[in-house]
Amino acid sequence: MNWGDTAEQAAFRRSVRRFVRDAFPASYLPEPDAENGLEPEDVGGYNWPADVRGADPTRAAGARDWAAALARRGWIAPQWPRRYGGAGLSAAKAFVLHEEVLRAGKPGVNGLGVFLLGPTLLVHGTAVQRAEHLPPTARGERVWAQGFSEPEAGSDLAGLRTRAVREGEHYVVNGQKVWTSLGQHADWLFVLVRTGADAGAPRHHGITFLLVDARSPGVTVRPLTDIRGAAPFCEIFFEDVRVPVGNRVGEEGRGWYVAMDTLSFERAGLGAGITFDRTLTGLIAHLATEHGPEQLHEEWDHGLRGEVARRYIEVQVSHHLARYTASREPTGAVPGYEASVSQLFNAELHQRLARTGRRAFGANSLLWRGDDAPMAGAFTHLSLDAVAATFMGGTSEIQRNVIATRGLGLPSA
Ligand SMILES: Cc1cc2nc3c(=O)[nH]c(=O)nc-3n(C[C@H](O)[C@H](O)[C@H](O)COP(=O)(O)OP(=O)(O)OC[C@H]3O[C@@H](n4cnc5c(N)ncnc54)[C@H](O)[C@@H]3O)c2cc1C
Secondary structure (H helix, E strand, C coil): CCCCCCHHHHHHHHHHHHHHHHHCCCCCCCCCCCCCCCCCCCCCCCCHHHHHHCCCHHHHHHHHHHHHHHHHCCCCCCCCCHHHCCCCCCHHHHHHHHHHHHHCCCCCCCHHHHHHHHHHHHHHCCHHHHHHHHHHHHCCCCCEEEECCECCECCCHHHCCCEEEEECCEEEEEEEEEEEECHHHCCEEEEEEECCCCCCCCCCCCEEEEEEECCCCCEEEEEECCCCCCCCEEEEEEEEEEEEHHHEECCCCEHHHHHHHHHHHHHCCCHHHHHHHHHHHHHHHHHHCCCHHHHCCHHHHHCHHHHHHHHHHHHHHHHHHHHHHHHHCCCCCCCCCHHHHHHHHHHHHHHHHHHHHHHHHHHHHHCCCCCCCHHHHHHHHHHHHHHHHHHHCCCHHHHHHHHHHHHCCCCCC
């Protein structure tokens, strides 16, 4: 199979490079010490939702201007139809666009809205919901967060307990979500709630998918601090929150099937591979400089060279998996089990790559600030994020279950 660009894709790639060079706001600079996100689309030094909603006016203006420049071309959500603010690009061209932005070290905009919620609404939403939510999302003006997990419902998502009771033209929602990435910056949330199930019915029946305005009375968002002292996610409490029935996506009680498609869109992302490529390329360049080897300990002579080569091969595999996943899907289709293959491979590669960095830099790999921090702490961040990697888009065990049952057709129990 030839993974090279077609002539048209190569020309498009060049035009994207020119655009990024010319249009990225000069004042929107990377800040290595600023709060990084954990999403696969994040690039070092930027966290677009935090930047655009943050207290630093220069950074907020830079993030807004970058979003506006992309939006003028429909490039925040390039695969969406033009009438919703997208550019109607093919999956292959959208892949090239996304790849070039990330390779240039510039942040993607509105990732959860663009990669998760938008495609879900294009498949399951009503015309009214699409018209209301997609255009502002494609302009970077409506930021989303995903409220699926709960304290007792992660892998076992069907065990969720947040309840919605119908009262006339509203649902009244009570309960709690947790680990909601970027929830403190979100304008809107897409959440799973329990609306009921017949006695004896499977637990994933009776779950409903709702869009909730994060500013509704009764919504409380509390950021959670992680090992780095950053707050990449939140817990969210719902107390008698009134949600119009018109904000339900899909049928009442059938939100599970909507959510499974959302998760497939999430797992098909290409971001992680690009981040790994950039970090590994940085490591190789660093090791080749005269300063690099000084920070190496004797590991170099004990197989590290071969380990770096293995990581290089795996990073190429990651990239090809993402490109293959994109190539399998005509615009708007739901990715299949290939998305879980990609997610699983990337999450475990993340951990191997972090280990290689620790081996390469020894004790210095623990530093993330100051002159002695190798590669400005890039591997320190990678290591600290690595634990979450095999959890955040669904755990490795769950991905293996998906691959086994949906991919290989093995029985589920
Ligand atoms: C950084 C980060 C960001 C996140 N962002 C979001 C977000 O934005 N929105 C959101 O809704 N959630 C989010 N999550 C939550 C994430 O989806 C859950 O952590 C994940 O689904 C696992 O659930 P859990 O944490 O309850 O672990 P558990 O489900 O309790 O898993 C514990 C262990 O048991 C294993 N296990 C569980 N069930 C099985 C099984 N059937 N077979 C084999 N092994 C099994 C798991 O693989 C795991 O190793 C985020 C998590 C992290 C770490």
